[in-house]
Each structure stands twice: as C-alpha cells, then as structure tokens.
Amino acid sequence: MNVQLFIPCFVDQLFPQTAFNMIKVLEKAGCTVSYNPEQTCCGQPAYNAGFWEESKTVCEKFVRETKGIDDLVVAPSASCAGFIRNYYPKIFDNSSLHNDVKDLRMRTYEFSEFLVNVLKVEKLGARLQVKATYHDSCAALRECRIKEEPRKLLANVAGLEIVEMNDVETCCGFGGTFAVKYAPISVGMADQKVSNALQTGATHIVSTDLSCLMHLEGYIRQNNLPIKTMHIADVLATGW
Structure with missing residues (x-):
C-alpha cells in the first residue's frame, strides 16, 4: 500500500x-x-x-x-x-x-x-524489556475513538509489560496553548498524571501523541522523577 x-x-x-x-x-x-x-x-x-x-x-x-x-x-x-x-x-x-x-x-x-x-497488523517483531503504562490522549480517545488499537500493538511487543494507571482517560494538562495560558492548572494535571503512572511501578509512559509526552517529559525532568516517555512508533521500531 x-x-x-x-x-x-x-x-x-x-x-x-x-x-x-x-x-x-x-x-x-x-x-x-x-x-x-x-x-x-x-x-x-x-x-x-x-x-x-x-x-x-x-x-x-x-x-x-x-x-x-x-x-x-x-x-x-x-x-x-x-x-x-x-x-x-x-x-x-x-x-x-x-x-x-x-x-x-x-x-x-x-x-x-x-x-x-487498515493493514490488520498487530505484531511487528518489536522487543523492549521495560515495564510501561499507556496514556490515552484526549484527541485519540475523544476525537479519533482510539482505545484498543495501541494496546493491541503494545501487547505484541516481546518483553514489554503494560500496566494500566488510575484515571487513564484523564487529560495530561497539555492542551496546546492551554499549557501556556493556564500554566498552574496544566502543571497540576501533569503532576496527577505522572503520579498515577509512577504508582504502577512503570519506568515508561507510552502514548500516540508526542504533544502529551512532551508536556509530561518536561514535568518529569523538572522534578527529576524516575520515569521516561516514549511514543508508540519508537516502541514498535525497537529490537529489530
């Protein structure tokens, strides 16, 4: 195709x-x-x-x-x-x-x-030895109705353990210019999201949206927290 x-x-x-x-x-x-x-x-x-x-x-x-x-x-x-x-x-x-x-x-x-x-592909031969949690972006969940697709792909990554966090469907706080106009609220939402991710014991947060991950990564670095972010394309391209 x-x-x-x-x-x-x-x-x-x-x-x-x-x-x-x-x-x-x-x-x-x-x-x-x-x-x-x-x-x-x-x-x-x-x-x-x-x-x-x-x-x-x-x-x-x-x-x-x-x-x-x-x-x-x-x-x-x-x-x-x-x-x-x-x-x-x-x-x-x-x-x-x-x-x-x-x-x-x-x-x-x-x-x-x-x-x-479309391609009907769920297994691509990826391999990644980490424990991760998945973040549903607002756009994926509410505008594109994407929920199970990324989880099906991640379930077929060898060595990857996926654990669900609490309030997984709650916004991360980015929202484009929202993060600039309403920074205290945005940071508070990021804090909640990262805290929920850390509670799972995961070392990585995975999502379909780099905008969300960029926001969360900024909060993580600012606070020196033991967790990383990773786009699903980077996960699927690993190990082969």
Whole structure:
C-alpha cells in the first residue's frame, strides 16, 4: 500500500527520530512511504488560539498539498489527525474545497489505528524489556475513538509489560496553548498524571501523541522523577 506521511510541525522540529521510526515500521508492514517536504502544519495551534482566519490559510495549504493524491495519509499524532477529520469540514463548509476536504478526511489516519484497522497488523517483531503504562490522549480517545488499537500493538511487543494507571482517560494538562495560558492548572494535571503512572511501578509512559509526552517529559525532568516517555512508533521500531 502507498501511504503519504503527515509529519506535524512539532514532530518535525523536536522529535524527527519518531518520524523516521514510523517510516521504518510502515515499510516493515509492507507500505511504500512518500513525504512532501513542503508540508508545514495542520493549522490546529492557530485555530485553538482563536486565530481562525490565519488557521484557515494554513489548513488550505495542507488541503491543496494533498489534493489529487489517492494515498492514505498517516500521522504520528491523533491530535493532528483528529483536527483534520473533525474541524476541517467545519472550516471549509460551503467552500470550493468542500469535496477535497471530505476526501482528505476519509483517508487520514493516526499511526496505530492505521496499522491495526487498515493493514490488520498487530505484531511487528518489536522487543523492549521495560515495564510501561499507556496514556490515552484526549484527541485519540475523544476525537479519533482510539482505545484498543495501541494496546493491541503494545501487547505484541516481546518483553514489554503494560500496566494500566488510575484515571487513564484523564487529560495530561497539555492542551496546546492551554499549557501556556493556564500554566498552574496544566502543571497540576501533569503532576496527577505522572503520579498515577509512577504508582504502577512503570519506568515508561507510552502514548500516540508526542504533544502529551512532551508536556509530561518536561514535568518529569523538572522534578527529576524516575520515569521516561516514549511514543508508540519508537516502541514498535525497537529490537529489530
């Protein structure tokens, strides 16, 4: 299967290795992977900050870059995939790009749901000898309805022990600009999430969303805590 990568702006700038690991996993699963280096952002940060017209300009750029391509679009972020699927139709309602957006929405997938639901792949030969707990990001859970897919993939990683934390579906506190505008609340939510993770005895927190993990990692480093974060693509690319 041919797939088109969508690498979110913050992944491109801060976590490029995760993007390369996603390519590694997709190619092992039998995909031919393409990437348009001209892509930038899905437009979500500006939209959430209230700059709707500026966001629409960025969104339109992405729509036009994927126009005329039949490949499925796969992203290492449920947040960005969810924004495209749930908000683009509203942004471009009754516009000349309405049908293009409808098409893009139907072929955009988050990485783990693409592997499990489209490729029907759950075991990739990964091996990682750690005890980890999984964090359900708000976007994955509520906007993309992703719950079991990442857990099925992690259950097939040799040596990996997954333990569920308390309040696993509670927000980590990131929320994009929420973490900047309401820092004390955001930090308090991160504290709760990391505390619940530590109580499991896990050494790693795994998620589909690097935005959440970036927020949690910052709190962990600031407080010198004995736990690490890891994107699911990095887990699945380990040990082979």
